[in-house]
């Protein structure tokens with residue numbers, strides 16, 4: 001049986017070994033072992049060796065100990081091929097890491113990295129982002145402290161002690177189609193020429209299918225049916241998971257809600273053939289590492305999608 005391609009940044013190769021987070025001693029033992037690799041993050045940016053094919057920089061040995069020593073805590077990510085990985089936030093710290101590479105936004109290089117590296121960097125980025133925004137308890141306002149390998153922050157107020165867990169915000173993303181045409185839109189912040197699928201956050205009290213129907217109606221006043229799940233993708237930019245669908249409609253009529261979208265248009269499979277796309281930059285598809293691109297490619301009949309090297 002052929003395996004469906006995985007989406008970039010998903011973490012099939014990471015053994016999170018969550019039971020080990022329970023033991024503080026085990027975490028210290030692993031982090032101080034020579035085998036450990038550290039993933040440094042500076043304000044949502046990952047350390048990458050650029051110039052030529054980009055490569056993730058993982059720290060080990062003396063450099064790892066020096067950098068981990070300056071940070072407030074490290075976060076156990078799990079094992080990849082038997083090697084333990086930790087994320088470490090170096091934001092605002094003096095480190096010599098600039099000699100090893102450059103801190104860049106993962107989205108600039110993600111499509112060019114090996115899949116495993118992209119997954120580790122995305123996971124590390126998501127975890128450090130959460131930590132930097134949950135230093136205080138949302139219930140009583142006291143400070144929180146890191147526990148369970150960096151996967152929980154617990155309130156330091158003895159009469160509260162509320163646990164806080166890393167947060168992921170679900171967002172639905174959907175390719176709306178009608179016969180041989182699909183509907184692509186332009187968000188107000190999109191780079192010039194980029195067209196993509198519609199998308200939006202799931203609200204409390206909604207199923208994913210409810211959110212698909214509501215978002216499509218809000219953005220283009222189109223009613224959809226046959227909402228079919230396709231695949232999902234971690235999207236830690238900053239803290240989402242994208243849940244991807246195809247959704248059908250009976251009519252080509254639509255009306256753009258200008259508060260939400262700049263424009264939208266129907267395109268046929270023929271019009272979306274690479275040789276038929278305008279070459280003047282007035283139309284291009286979403287980035288190769290995005291589920292939006294995969295949803296479009298799958299509808300076009302290109303099952304391989306944007307999956308990248310293993």
Ligand SMILES: [Zn+2]
Nearest residue numbers: 137140155160
């Ligand atoms: Zn509290």
